Amino acid sequence: MKNTPLVSVIVISYNSSKYIIHTLESIRRQTYGNIELIISDDGSKDDTVEVAARWLEDNKGAFTATRLVVAEKNGGLPANCQRGFNASTGDYIKLIAADDILMPRCIESFMNTLQANNADFAYSAVEIIDEHNKVVGGDTSFYPSFFGTLTTKRKKEVFARYAEFLNTPTWFYTRALIEKVGGYETSYRILEDHILLMRVLQLDAKLVYVDQPLVQYRVHSHSSIAAHNKILLQELKRSRHEERWVHLNKWSIKNLLFMADDYLHYLFAPSKFRKFLYLTRTINPAFWMKLFIKNKANTPGVLKIKKMFG
Incomplete structure (x- = not known):
């Protein structure tokens, strides 16, 4: 690795007390040394904030810096991402939901990949786990073999036609890139990834793929997406007209x-x-x-x- 710039790992939480310790421990075990840990809570009604605060106090020496940011009321996923981003200072950003897991070499592998390819955005294969930490699936994206070989113009066209998500839980990008796209679209409540990727593609940003699972994505009945399926469908409809079809x-x-x-x-x-x-x-x-x-x-x-x- 050329150097070790500061990476901000931002944990996005809401009613996550059951799993957040697993997430935080996976960040503590990273092989990359220069990490700023930000926990951004979206007004949890359970004891997520208390659990996170105790863990930070016990492990504050494991990171370059730590910060817990708590919203007074729930504002939705994109707003929580933006809140965490605003609280961070790193040149590189890794968002992770407070029920997902980072593989030990996740940050190191992403940093090596971005620096080696002079890229702005990286994503990887993913493992799917259940509420008992059992691996129940793997990478389902077809883009590593098809999308990744296209020109930027063709990427925009393909994604506008068929908005397959690029393993969103694995995304890793530069701070400068997020600033260029104006941050996360907070007028949505759930759909942060779809909008962000379409806007990133408009900037002609370089995307690279790491062909190994660097994140474990947890699927369970209490996730925020599962609880707001109707809102998600409405936002997909809106984004289809405002973000995708305008480019076709x-x-x-x-x-x-x-x-x-x-x-x-x-x-x-x-x-x-x-x-x-x-x-x-x-x-x-x-x-x-x-x-x-x-x-x-x-x-x-x-x-x-x-x-x-x-």
Whole structure:
């Protein structure tokens, strides 16, 4: 590693007392030495703040600096991210939910990758764990084999067509990049990653992928996303019009097919008309194209499909 600049690890918490110690311990075990730990709590109603404060007092010598920031009332995920960011001072930023886990070499690996590639933004493979810390899944993103090889212009177009998240829990980026995009979009309550990535792509930022799991993402019934599914669907609809479709050529048949598929998905997914949705997808080439792109095996047939529709 060329040098060891300060990295701010920002823990985003809300009613996280059950898992936050696991998260904090994973940060303490990092092999990278120069870490500022920020805990930003979004007005938890349980004892998350008390648990976090005790842990910080017991482990304050393990970090370059620590800070606990507590909101008086819940403001939503993007606002909590922005609050933590404002409290931080590091040149590099790693956000992590207070129920996820960083692998021991997470920060070191990301720093090596960004410095070696002179990049602004990195992401990695991810492991999915349950509430008992059991690994139940792995990397489901098809972008490492397809998205990562595209030009910036094509990345914007592909993401605008099909907003597959780039393993959001793993994101690692420079402070300067977040400042350039104006921070996190606090007019949303849940959807912080989708908006941020689209705006990052507008800056022609360099994105790099680390082909190993550096974060464990926890899936459980008490997560903030699971509890606000209706709000999430509404915000996905809003972002589709305000952030994604504005970058597509509306006269392109391929783009129109993607837009139709996307619209129908969010229109009917939460309702009793699911069967109608499935019917429309069987006659929509865009849906089948997604299936081919998701296939990571670059067989001649798959590569041909990617070339035709990508």
